[in-house]
Amino acid sequence: xxxxxxxxxxxxxxxxxxxxxxxxxxxxxxxxxxxxxxxxxxxxxxxxxxxxxxxxxxxxxxxxxxxxxxxxxxxxxxxxxxxxxxxxxxxxxxxxxxxxxxxxxxxxxxxxxxxxxxxxxxxxxxxxxxxxxxxxxxxxxxxxxxxxxxxxxxxxxxxxxxxxxxxxxxxxxxxxxxxxxxxxxxxxxxxxxxxxxxxxxxxxxxxxxxxxxxxxxxxxxxxxxxxxxxxxxxxxxxxxxxxxxxxxxxxxxxxxxxxxxxxxxxxxxxxxxxxxxxxxxxxxxxxxxxxxxxxxxx
Numbered sequence: 361x362x363x364x365x366x367x368x369x370x371x372x373x374x375x376x377x378x379x380x381x382x383x384x385x386x387x388x389x390x391x392x393x394x395x396x397x398x399x400x401x402x403x404x405x406x407x408x409x410x411x412x413x414x415x416x417x418x419x420x421x422x423x424x425x426x427x428x429x430x431x432x433x434x435x436x437x438x439x440x441x442x443x444x445x446x447x448x449x450x451x452x453x454x455x456x457x458x459x460x461x462x463x464x465x466x467x468x469x470x471x472x473x474x475x476x477x478x479x480x481x482x483x484x485x486x487x488x489x490x491x492x493x494x495x496x497x498x499x500x501x502x503x504x505x506x507x508x509x510x511x512x513x514x515x516x517x518x519x520x521x522x523x524x525x526x527x528x529x530x531x532x533x534x535x536x537x538x539x540x541x542x543x544x545x546x547x548x549x550x551x552x553x554x555x556x557x558x559x560x561x562x563x564x565x566x567x568x569x570x571x572x573x574x575x576x577x578x579x580x581x582x583x584x585x586x587x588x589x590x591x592x593x594x595x596x597x598x599x600x601x602x603x604x605x606x607x608x609x610x611x612x613x614x615x616x617x618x619x620x621x622x623x624x625x626x627x628x629x630x631x632x633x634x635x636x637x638x639x640x641x642x643x644x645x646x647x648x649x650x651x652x653x654x655x656x657x658x
Contacts, residue, residue, distance in 0.1 A: 361386035361508060361539040362407075366416035369402055369563075376402045378563040380416070384541050384556075386507075389534045391554040391571075392543040395649050399563040400543045401439070404512050407541075408437045420508060432461035436501030437510040441493045441517065443500075446486025450477055450496050453485055457500050471499040476525065490517025498526075509533060511542040515549065527553045551575075551641040561649040574648070575641050582612040582620050585633035592620075592629050599623070608632075 362384035369377040377399040384390045394400055405411040407418045409425050418425055420434050428434050444453045454468040472481045475495040480488075485496060494517050501509055509530065515523050523546075530540050531553045544550045550557075557574055559567040567574060585608055586592050592610060593603050601614040612620055617636040624631050 361421060362541060363419045363422075364403075364407070364416070365418075367403060367406055367413050367418065368415040369399075369406060369411065370414050375563050377406070377413070380560065380563070380565055382558050382565060382568040384539060384558070386539045387534055387537050388555040389530055389540040389542065389553055390556040390558060391550045392541060392558050392560070393545075393547065393550070393645060393649075394560040394566070397562075398560045398649070400560060401512055403560070404437075404439055404510060404541075404543065407510060408435060408439070410439070430462070430504070432457075432463060432504035432506065434504075434506055435508045435510055436504060436506035438494075438497040438501045438514055439510075439512045441490065441497045441514075443497060444485045444493065447484060449482045449484055450488075450499075451481040453496065454500060454503060457503055461504055463504050467503055467505070471502045474502060474529075475499045491519060491522050494518055495522075498529075506538075508539045508541070511540070513543055513545065515544060515546055523549060547642040547645060548640070557645075559645060559648055566648050571641060575638060575644050580613070580616065581637050582610075582615060582617050583633070583635045583637060584610040584612060584620060584624075584631060586610070586624070586629060586631050588629045591627070592624060595623050595627050595629070596620070 364380060364382050367377055367380040380403060392400055402411060406413045407425065420428065425431065450472060451468060454471065455465060458465055458468060472478050475498050477492065477495050477499060480492065485493065488496065494514055498514060515526055518526060527549065530542065534540050551571060554571055556570050557567065584592065587608060589605050589608055589610055593605055596603050596612060599615065601612055604611040617634055621631065621634055
């Protein structure tokens with residue numbers, strides 16, 4: 361659905377986005393992740409024509425954004441939850457958006473109900489909490505009944521119930537055939553509903569794969585509990601694996617649970633517990649982006 365080709369943006373001597381190329385599939389939720397300063401927001405602004413790229417282009421269904429006859433009916437975007445006049449009510453904010461995009465006014469109350477703001481539609485946006493502004497911004501993105509949702513940190517300011525609501529809403533949108541491209545720093549939350557990830561660092565593409573593929577990049581660790589840890593460690597030492605011993609527990613890398621079980625059985629070593637684990641998505645992404653992080657803790 362979305363094709364990003366050679367997208368590049370310079371600000372003076374700094375390269376914010378460097379020859380970025382990736383595809384976003386329809387009917388899927390794609391997470392857009394990377395450390396602060398990675399170029400995510402600049403990329404998303406270029407994707408909807410708010411920032412002009414120095415090179416490259418973005419197409420939706422093969423059509424450049426600037427050539428779309430009705431952009432709001434193809435792409436619904438939330439790049440800043442503060443994008444509303446504080447003196448306008450939620451209803452009037454969306455009425456103005458609908459008028460500018462040639463969208464029927466009866467969509468206003470539909471989308472306000474969809475995001476849970478129907479009871480607050482006549483309240484002024486200036487009195488809204490950040491979470492309420494996020495919901496109103498999403499209502500604006502949904503106004504044209506678009507095929508694509510482009511969202512920059514949409515969960516900022518949402519409480520746990522709001523985050524769950526957002527997750528379910530975006531998943532349902534994708535299941536109905538829509539395309540969701542969403543940036544987030546809440547990696548554990550993103551892992552619960554994203555299908556694919558586009559990972560950037562220092563303005564460059566680091567990975568564009570499924571969540572499962574990125575997670576399984578990290579080595580498997582086999583955790584073993586045994587009353588004979590030293591005996592098992594000696595056996596494993598002959599099989600080119602890494603072993604760390606803590607009391608009765610071993611952490612074994614470079615092999616599988618089945619292989620450890622077979623070796624222990626062959627050597628008469630009793631096992632109490634045997635578990636195979638992989639790194640979390642957060643750990644996998646930190647490994648991917650660590651070298652490109654602009655700001656890193658000591």
